[in-house]
Amino acid sequence: MEQAIETKKGVEALLQKRPLIISGPCSAETEEQVVQTATRLAATGKVDILRAGIWKPRTRPGSFEGIGTKGLPWLQQAKKESGLPVAVEVATAKQVEDALHFGVDVLWIGARTTVNPFSVQDVADALKGADVPVLIKNPINPDLELWIGAVERVANAGIKNIGLIHRGFSSYGNTEYRNAPMWHLAIEMKRRNPGMLLINDPSHICGRRDILLDVAQKAIDLDFDGLIIESHIDPDNAWSDAKQQVTPERLGEMISSIVWRTEEIDSEELHAVMEKMRQQINQLDDELLQLIGQRMKVADKIGQYKKDNNITILQTNRWNAILERAYERGDKLGLSQEFITKYFDAVHMESINHQNKIMNS
Ligand code: PEP
Numbered sequence: 001m002e003q004a005i006e007t008k009k010g011v012e013a014l015l016q017k018r019p020l021i022i023s024g025p026c027s028a029e030t031e032e033q034v035v036q037t038a039t040r041l042a043a044t045g046k047v048d049i050l051r052a053g054i055w056k057p058r059t060r061p062g063s064f065e066g067i068g069t070k071g072l073p074w075l076q077q078a079k080k081e082s083g084l085p086v087a088v089e090v091a092t093a094k095q096v097e098d099a100l101h102f103g104v105d106v107l108w109i110g111a112r113t114t115v116n117p118f119s120v121q122d123v124a125d126a127l128k129g130a131d132v133p134v135l136i137k138n139p140i141n142p143d144l145e146l147w148i149g150a151v152e153r154v155a156n157a158g159i160k161n162i163g164l165i166h167r168g169f170s171s172y173g174n175t176e177y178r179n180a181p182m183w184h185l186a187i188e189m190k191r192r193n194p195g196m197l198l199i200n201d202p203s204h205i206c207g208r209r210d211i212l213l214d215v216a217q218k219a220i221d222l223d224f225d226g227l228i229i230e231s232h233i234d235p236d237n238a239w240s241d242a243k244q245q246v247t248p249e250r251l252g253e254m255i256s257s258i259v260w261r262t263e264e265i266d267s268e269e270l271h272a273v274m275e276k277m278r279q280q281i282n283q284l285d286d287e288l289l290q291l292i293g294q295r296m297k298v299a300d301k302i303g304q305y306k307k308d309n310n311i312t313i314l315q316t317n318r319w320n321a322i323l324e325r326a327y328e329r330g331d332k333l334g335l336s337q338e339f340i341t342k343y344f345d346a347v348h349m350e351s352i353n354h355q356n357k358i359m360n361s
């Protein structure tokens, strides 16, 4: 019992480590596979916690749905041989009970569970009274409130140590990613939960090995606290998520090649240089706001004119012309089409709202 308490403290402290690196197979398949992955990961010296899926929620039946409870003793063995604490995904009350019974150190709630408040509540109820850290993946659909709701449910169950995993969001249609990162949602989640552990899961974002490192570096550049990356001793023959897994040795190389950055600005000189550029940015932002304010005043005027002459607010040809013009100019200024579209959509909507108010006053 005393030893169990010691480990608990150890894991709490470990979760404070920056960068925090979690790695291991998508799924536990055999005892040998789990133990070998764990010892080879530990040998890289880069990994803090071992992950392995025991119960696998699959989008469609027929693929490997996890080895189940019989894999939990394998994790105990892997921990014993590698010294790495273990993390497992839980989606039901029974899975929470089993995982805690077998001494799993860290639990995580998967993206297909976070979407369902009933499931999250079921897991949260089973967690009552347990002293275990819980990591919560973003829901598979891009809905920040669902992610926040899951955090609240787990916190209300009395869990003190909660962390976040950004694993990307499903979207219809093909992109280079399996699940689009939609970084702005992770950034907003971080803003709303300052100080809460936030790690990135490039494996499920990318769905393929070749771009894992790019996404991982991007996360670190955005001040994420760490990474969870899938690793398998024989990636091509993994029973799940074969395309995105890497060997433990490759994982070690990847972690070594990441440029680690810090949010802290410790030297006076760095501080002064940054401060100067930030003042320029603030100045420009003020000017932009002034200009947008002026633009909306013109929108008010044109709204009045349209009202007096019974002309519709939306003029599709005019809107197309505005966009075409902006793409051309934006391109010369090094602004992406994606940005121009978002920016003009926002400005156009604000302008429509202004005109709407005038027309209906
Ligand atoms: C996983 O981590 O293997 C997994 C199933 O992740 P997600 O819930 O993010 O799809």
Ligand code: MN
Pocket (backbone or CB within 6 Å): 026, 027, 204, 230, 240, 241
């Ligand atoms: Mn996986």
